[in-house]
Amino acid sequence: MKIGYPQALLYYKYFPLWETFFNKLGAEIILSGQTSKKILNMGAVEAENELCLPVKVFYGHLLSLVDKVDSVFIPRIVSVEKNAFTCPKFMGLPDMARAVGHQVPRIIDPVIDLRQGWKQYLDTIVGLGKELSPSRVKILSAYRAGVKSLHEYKEKTVAGVTPIDIIDNREVDDSGADIKIGLAGHPYNIYDKYTSMNLIKRMREMGVAVTTGEMIEDRVIEREAATLPKDLFWTYEREVVGTISHWSRRSSVDGIIYILAFPCGPDSLVQALLEHEMRKEKSTVPMMSLVIDEHSAEAGFLTRIEAFVDMVRRKKRLSRQKVG
Numbered sequence: 001m002k003i004g005y006p007q008a009l010l011y012y013k014y015f016p017l018w019e020t021f022f023n024k025l026g027a028e029i030i031l032s033g034q035t036s037k038k039i040l041n042m043g044a045v046e047a048e049n050e051l052c053l054p055v056k057v058f059y060g061h062l063l064s065l066v067d068k069v070d071s072v073f074i075p076r077i078v079s080v081e082k083n084a085f086t087c088p089k090f091m092g093l094p095d096m097a098r099a100v101g102h103q104v105p106r107i108i109d110p111v112i113d114l115r116q117g118w119k120q121y122l123d124t125i126v127g128l129g130k131e132l133s134p135s136r137v138k139i140l141s142a143y144r145a146g147v148k149s150l151h152e153y154k155e156k157t158v159a160g161v162t163p164i165d166i167i168d169n170r171e172v173d174d175s176g177a178d179i180k181i182g183l184a185g186h187p188y189n190i191y192d193k194y195t196s197m198n199l200i201k202r203m204r205e206m207g208v209a210v211t212t213g214e215m216i217e218d219r220v221i222e223r224e225a226a227t228l229p230k231d232l233f234w235t236y237e238r239e240v241v242g243t244i245s246h247w248s249r250r251s252s253v254d255g256i257i258y259i260l261a262f263p264c265g266p267d268s269l270v271q272a273l274l275e276h277e278m279r280k281e282k283s284t285v286p287m288m289s290l291v292i293d294e295h296s297a298e299a300g301f302l303t304r305i306e307a308f309v310d311m312v313r314r315k316k317r318l319s320r321q322k323v324g
């Protein structure tokens, strides 16, 4: 069976798990590839105008898989931990995909809802695997292999590699960089080379060492997020808050760039919360928020990045002179 896997949204978070799982069960995974102008345009034309940029991009990836696969994998991700939810877009994604029409292939949409407990979750995994194998033992073994791949992926990112460096199989040497900038935001905003305008590569070309939330251990992010006065019940937003708080409180980066997509309700709340907290804690780490949408112009975007990088550099030089 050829299973299409749109390279969008939570792909960057979970792909080692699902690719390994399906491969072990004998399916062929067909990726939709990197976002391109064509993919973005297809998605923007098809999607409702009010939808956020990452979902429009997802539509484009979905449409690019039509006629190439037997089915498409679009899990309905409701909750990945107790007492917390994902963004409502992830819960409705399979329905939105079905509504597209255009001969969208059959959609494989397991419900991932960890609020229901592990037994229910494992039943979901077995049900998913039954698409490809009648053997429960084989399915669970494929799932264990997927979890192992996911852990190995996390270990690599914690060691200082970004997901796109892993995907591109690239080694990065930033030992010559004079400043370190934390790039925050949802993985689909910061690792999608097209919509982020290749931001990671551009910053590295400016002599900046780039660090991201995936390089921090989950328990550290969770600990930081738990200290905030407002308990966020969106898992992925809490990760962003925990990441930025970690950098800001320890001054472990020279500056922070937070990438948000337009129009994202959860992110706009998180942005206001973070700015308030950083002011209250008298953080000395400068932070810039940048909103991207399908009309973002590369020149204006990069000018703002360059101006921020210059400012961070100047600030670091001045504080060194003062210490000297």
Ligand code: SF4
Binding pocket: 052, 053, 054, 055, 087, 088, 089, 090, 186, 261, 263, 264, 265, 266, 267
């Ligand atoms: S969190 Fe924001 S950007 Fe992400 S899918 Fe939801 S609305 Fe879109």
